[in-house]
Amino acid sequence: MKDIYKNTGNKDTRSGFGAGLLEVGRRNPDVVALCADLTGSLKMDAFAAEFPERFLQCGIAEANMIGVSAGFALSGKIPFAGSFANFITGRVYDQIRQSVAYSETNVKICASHAGITLGEDGATHQIMEDIGLMRMLPGMTVINPCDYNQTKAATIAMAAHHGPVYLRFGRPSVPNFTPENQIFEIGKALRLNKGSDVTIFATGHMVWEALVAAEELEKTGVSVDLIDIHTIKPLDKKAVIDSAHKTKAVVCAEEHLVSGGLGELICGVLSREMPVPVEIVAVDDRFGQSGTPAELMKAYNLDSTAVIDAVKRVLKRKL
Amino acid sequence: MLSIEKLNEISSQVRRDIVRMVSMAGSGHPGGSLGSTDVLVSLFFSEMKHDPTNWRRDGKGNDIFFLSAGHMSPLFYSVLARSGYFPLNELGSFRKLGSRLQGHPSVEKGLSGVHIASGSLGQGVSVACGAALAKKGASDENSVFVLIGDGESQEGQIWEAAMFGAQHKIDNLIAMTDMNGQQIDGPLKSVMDLGDLKAKWKAFGWDTFTVDGHDKEKIIEAFRRAKELRGNGRPKMLLMRTVMGKGVDFMEGTHHWHGKAPDKAQTERALEQLKETLGDF
Numbered sequence: 001m002k003d004i005y006k007n008t009g010n011k012d013t014r015s016g017f018g019a020g021l022l023e024v025g026r027r028n029p030d031v032v033a034l035c036a037d038l039t040g041s042l043k044m045d046a047f048a049a050e051f052p053e054r055f056l057q058c059g060i061a062e063a064n065m066i067g068v069s070a071g072f073a074l075s076g077k078i079p080f081a082g083s084f085a086n087f088i089t090g091r092v093y094d095q096i097r098q099s100v101a102y103s104e105t106n107v108k109i110c111a112s113h114a115g116i117t118l119g120e121d122g123a124t125h126q127i128m129e130d131i132g133l134m135r136m137l138p139g140m141t142v143i144n145p146c147d148y149n150q151t152k153a154a155t156i157a158m159a160a161h162h163g164p165v166y167l168r169f170g171r172p173s174v175p176n177f178t179p180e181n182q183i184f185e186i187g188k189a190l191r192l193n194k195g196s197d198v199t200i201f202a203t204g205h206m207v208w209e210a211l212v213a214a215e216e217l218e219k220t221g222v223s224v225d226l227i228d229i230h231t232i233k234p235l236d237k238k239a240v241i242d243s244a245h246k247t248k249a250v251v252c253a254e255e256h257l258v259s260g261g262l263g264e265l266i267c268g269v270l271s272r273e274m275p276v277p278v279e280i281v282a283v284d285d286r287f288g289q290s291g292t293p294a295e296l297m298k299a300y301n302l303d304s305t306a307v308i309d310a311v312k313r314v315l316k317r318k319l
Numbered sequence: 320m321l322s323i324e325k326l327n328e329i330s331s332q333v334r335r336d337i338v339r340m341v342s343m344a345g346s347g348h349p350g351g352s353l354g355s356t357d358v359l360v361s362l363f364f365s366e367m368k369h370d371p372t373n374w375r376r377d378g379k380g381n382d383i384f385f386l387s388a389g390h391m392s393p394l395f396y397s398v399l400a401r402s403g404y405f406p407l408n409e410l411g412s413f414r415k416l417g418s419r420l421q422g423h424p425s426v427e428k429g430l431s432g433v434h435i436a437s438g439s440l441g442q443g444v445s446v447a448c449g450a451a452l453a454k455k456g457a458s459d460e461n462s463v464f465v466l467i468g469d470g471e472s473q474e475g476q477i478w479e480a481a482m483f484g485a486q487h488k489i490d491n492l493i494a495m496t497d498m499n500g501q502q503i504d505g506p507l508k509s510v511m512d513l514g515d516l517k518a519k520w521k522a523f524g525w526d527t528f529t530v531d532g533h534d535k536e537k538i539i540e541a542f543r544r545a546k547e548l549r550g551n552g553r554p555k556m557l558l559m560r561t562v563m564g565k566g567v568d569f570m571e572g573t574h575h576w577h578g579k580a581p582d583k584a585q586t587e588r589a590l591e592q593l594k595e596t597l598g599d600f
Contacts, residue, residue, distance in 0.1 A: 071447060076379070076453070098439045
């Protein structure tokens with residue numbers, strides 16, 4: 001499987017967002033971009049340079065940025081509002097709830113530096129609750145792509161999707177392994193490896209870790225059905241149920257708290273539709289801390305080793 | 320263009336609508352609604368360019384109004400219905416299960432005239448900034464209006480929007496503050512004094528005017544002046560001095576009627592003071 005999904009060189013997913021934004025800017029004159037004093041960090045500077053009249057600097061005032069975005073959207077524009085995940089979800093939850101989700105405005109909420117891999121800045125900036133916060137909002141689409149190419153494709157796809165979207169991506173350079181110029185289908189899970197003994201549902205940066213884990217597991221004779229859940233909401237329930245039906249054992253992996261995350265979401269579906277043992281690789285009810293992204297992924301059990309251990313646990317529980 | 324006399328007739332009827340809607344619903348916010356009636360009637364029936372029967376959410380080719388202080392929904396709904404946005408009899412459904420006239424304005428059920436949900440305070444000026452910039456980008460010569468409360472101005476987001484409006488030279492934006500000096504827990508001065516609001520908005524770079532919010536001639540004159548100043552690179556703030564509960568003697572000037580419905584006897588007493596000029600819904 002590594003022949004198909006081969007790392008073509010490490011890249012940060014935020015640069016995938018920046019590249020996608022520039023491309024949709026060129027394709028669609030209705031696209032506008034807003035940023036709260038993090039233009040370079042969000043890789044929005046190429047868009048800002050090419051389309052200065054369609055780029056709005058909002059300063060360190062995220063609540064206002066969400067409202068302005070809603071005003072643009074109801075006027076027929078397609079605003080992409082960018083900041084760090086912490087500042088564009090938790091800090092402005094009520095603004096998103098009322099002016100975006102409840103008001104059904106076509107705002108694209110673009111969240112960089114999500115999760116613990118934000119790294120050295122520490123827990124004040126490392127949000128691991130954002131998927132839960134955003135997926136609780138009625139009508140909100142939640143996308144968490146796994147690499148540069150997929151983030152770029154998702155950015156392009158969400159411009160064509162009418163309705164509020166939360167796009168989550170990250171800071172560090174990570175393997176880029178999905179196809180260049182792929183067509184991103186919102187709500188359609190992507191199978192990265194076909195297997196029969198255990199299913200791994202992974203999202204975001206954890207997809208690569210799951211891929212490494214699956215390769216190791218296959219060497220020991222464990223057949224892994226590996227599925228990239230890039231769209232958390234709407235969840236591809238059919239893909240989840242079908243795979244669980246086949247393997248009867250599930251591991252979920254995500255760079256997020258257990259609370260509100262992908263694992264809980266999948267447990268909710270499977271408990272009703274296809275009860276099978278599930279193990280969750282995620283952070284359990286604690287904040288992050290300073291460290292390099294790689295150190296933190298290891299320290300918080302968010303790496304391929306943690307995925308392999310979870311697979312071993314779930315296989316023991318398999319009936 | 321309607322005469323002041325005619326506008327006053329409309330105001331009287333709108334105030335009746337407010338009292339009756341809140342009374343029938345058994346809940347709602349009469350105080351602020353009655354206080355801003357003259358401002359909103361002047362806007363909708365004299366100043367604003369709008370097309371109620373061909374309303375579009377994107378507001379293209381027309382002025383746009385946003386109610387940021389969403390609890391003034393009885394006033395907003397009455398003015399919309401009396402302008403012809405939706406049938407008058409729908410006012411009777413205010414706050415009832417399944418109604419398009421939610422306790423606070425909503426777009427979910429597609430009520431003509433409502434561009435954005437509001438109620439959680441402080442968000443409307445930001446939304447208006449976005450809509451006004453979109454108009455400028457589309458070379459649409461029309462204006463964007465937004466009404467906030469003075470109590471609402473305690474929300475930090477208002478001042479984020481104040482900075483943004485000046486920075487981006489949003490001179491087609493005309494904001495209004497309902498300066499009734501009251502909020503739920505009491506007079507602003509004792510709850511959280513805003514000090515000199517005029518100086519504050521001015522310091523933020525806005526053209527700022529203080530207006531008697533019950534004198535329709537003055538209100539209309541202020542709208543005209545604000546529109547004339549379009550193109551000067553500065554957003555406009557009209558500080559409307561109003562009396563909460565205006566038009567109903569026992570509701571005037573007190574925070575006690577911010578969010579309370581009158582009982583049967585109180586409703587009758589209130590309606591005796593408000594002439595039925597256009598026919599009740």
